[in-house]
Amino acid sequence: MYALVDCNNFYASCERVFNPSLLHTPIVVLSNNDGCVVARSQEAKDLGIPMGAPAFQLRELIEKHKVAVFSSNYTLYGDMSHRVMNTLASLTPHIEVYSIDEAFVDLQGLEHTDLTLYGQKVVQTVRRNTGIPVSMGIAPTKVLAKMANRYAKKYPGYKGVCLIDTDEKRIKALQQFPIEDVWGIGRQYSKKLRYHGIQTAYDFSQKSRSWVRRELTVVGERIWSELNAQACIAPEDSAAAKKQICTSRSFGSLLTEFDEIYEAVAHYAASCAVKLRKQKSLAVGMSVFVMTNPFREQDPQYINSRHIRLSIPSNDSSELIALAKQLLSLIYLSGYRYKKAGVVITEITPSTPTQSDLFDPIDRNKRKDLLQAVDRLNDRMGSYKIRIASQGYGRKWKLKNERLSPCYTTRLEDVISIHCDAPV
DNA sequence: TCTGGGGTCCTAGGACCC
DNA sequence: TCTGGGGTCCTAGGACCC
Numbered sequence: 001m002y003a004l005v006d007c008n009n010f011y012a013s014c015e016r017v018f019n020p021s022l023l024h025t026p027i028v029v030l031s032n033n034d035g036c037v038v039a040r041s042q043e044a045k046d047l048g049i050p051m052g053a054p055a056f057q058l059r060e061l062i063e064k065h066k067v068a069v070f071s072s073n074y075t076l077y078g079d080m081s082h083r084v085m086n087t088l089a090s091l092t093p094h095i096e097v098y099s100i101d102e103a104f105v106d107l108q109g110l111e112h113t114d115l116t117l118y119g120q121k122v123v124q125t126v127r128r129n130t131g132i133p134v135s136m137g138i139a140p141t142k143v144l145a146k147m148a149n150r151y152a153k154k155y156p157g158y159k160g161v162c163l164i165d166t167d168e169k170r171i172k173a174l175q176q177f178p179i180e181d182v183w184g185i186g187r188q189y190s191k192k193l194r195y196h197g198i199q200t201a202y203d204f205s206q207k208s209r210s211w212v213r214r215e216l217t218v219v220g221e222r223i224w225s226e227l228n229a230q231a232c233i234a235p236e237d238s239a240a241a242k243k244q245i246c247t248s249r250s251f252g253s254l255l256t257e258f259d260e261i262y263e264a265v266a267h268y269a270a271s272c273a274v275k276l277r278k279q280k281s282l283a284v285g286m287s288v289f290v291m292t293n294p295f296r297e298q299d300p301q302y303i304n305s306r307h308i309r310l311s312i313p314s315n316d317s318s319e320l321i322a323l324a325k326q327l328l329s330l331i332y333l334s335g336y337r338y339k340k341a342g343v344v345i346t347e348i349t350p351s352t353p354t355q356s357d358l359f360d361p362i363d364r365n366k367r368k369d370l371l372q373a374v375d376r377l378n379d380r381m382g383s384y385k386i387r388i389a390s391q392g393y394g395r396k397w398k399l400k401n402e403r404l405s406p407c408y409t410t411r412l413e414d415v416i417s418i419h420c421d422a423p424v
Numbered sequence: 425t426c427t428g429g430g431g432t433c434c435t436a437g438g439a440c441c442c
Numbered sequence: 443t444c445t446g447g448g449g450t451c452c453t454a455g456g457a458c459c460c
Binding site: 030031032033034035036038052053054055056057059072217218219242243244245246247248249250293294295340342399400 | 425426427428429430431432433434435
């Protein structure tokens with residue numbers, strides 16, 4: 001059996017943990033740049049605020065219902081996520097962290113346990129240890145566990161845990177489950193399935209294997225098997241190294257000058273380098289892209305990217321920044337108002353063993369020591385306290401986050417201020 | 425005025441090999 | 443008149459996830 005544990009309204013719940021006066025207040029958390037709604041408390045969902053809605057379209061609703069609005073604080077959410085995952089790991093045989101707010105638990109070895117009671121204990125303990133409410137779906141396959149989790153969230157009677165352990169329960173659950181809510185069935189697939197008269201997960205599970213294979217390829221066939229209680233999505237190693245790394249942001253305002261955009265791109269390249277070093281990898285391929293704001297139809301539009309392969313793979317911030325600058329100079333055109341840029345590392349190779357180059361002008365061992373020292377300092381003192389000068393301080397491109405909460409758990413100044421000032 | 429960021433997997437088709 | 447069979451690798455594009 002598998003369990004899927006999912007934090008309820010995760011970002012909104014994180015804000016609430018440190019601000020208990022918001023217990024019954026509708027909360028929304030905005031995307032980077034305070035653009036769209038990316039998380040909502042139950043009260044905000046009840047007001048009809050849709051996921052992904054642009055914040056500026058909701059102004060009236062927000063004022064009318066006194067909705068608490070937050071910029072996203074990924075430092076806080078990341079730290080809270082660690083706490084939840086650590087608690088889960090201490091209570092269960094094996095967890096696989098699937099996203100910032102979700103984990104699969106392999107329940108092998110608990111065959112003789114009452115899984116509902118066990119699940120409720122897990123849910124209560126996570127809540128007590130971290131303040132974050134979670135729900136748990138338990139079933140024979142991952143896709144069914146995802147479905148069970150939906151039911152656990154939807155019906156308070158379940159006390160946070162829904163168990164699908166018989167065929168009877170499975171079929172009943174499938175029959176009431178809209179096809180587009182199935183894990184792995186997105187917009188295009190559900191449109192296609194609806195066209196063929198399939199409304200529920202049950203309808204889909206009743207189609208023949210060959211029909212599913214033909215219409216939705218092997219991807220759909222796997223989902224079909226899992227709905228029919230045949231597990232075929234294997235446990236994954238959540239610590240696996242990434243195959244692609246990307247840093248991109250919209251700018252806080254529209255930019256026109258090369259130097260302004262270069263500063264942002266240098267910063268994104270440095271960020272990719274840090275991510276590479278963290279997972280002990282080297283970049284082999286790199287792309288840089290720029291684009292104007294597609295929503296501004298009155299402006300001339302431009303989008304372009306350029307790719308390069310490194311002759312010697314690297315995770316050195318200076319080198320990646322220099323290459324990013326070259327790429328940017330190939331695609332930058334004056335006369336446009338740029339909204340967004342990004343750096344993508346497309347091919348990645350492990351940093352050991354290394355293949356050295358006889359004619360390499362750089363002493364890579366020396367550079368490695370330097371970069372390690374910089375990383376250690378920045379881990380202790382805060383990100384990018386030590387940086388390459390061309391990263392600058394981003395006064396022009398930096399994103400908007402006007403409603404940022406304090407980093408209650410990670411930033412010394414914030415930890416002190418909450419203990420001294422806040423009526424905890 | 426204002427609209428996010430970061431990933432994965434699969435397939436088809438072209439280029440190439442013997 | 444008749445023109446093989448079996449592979450690999452790479453890329454772009456499309457689907458999905460949170």
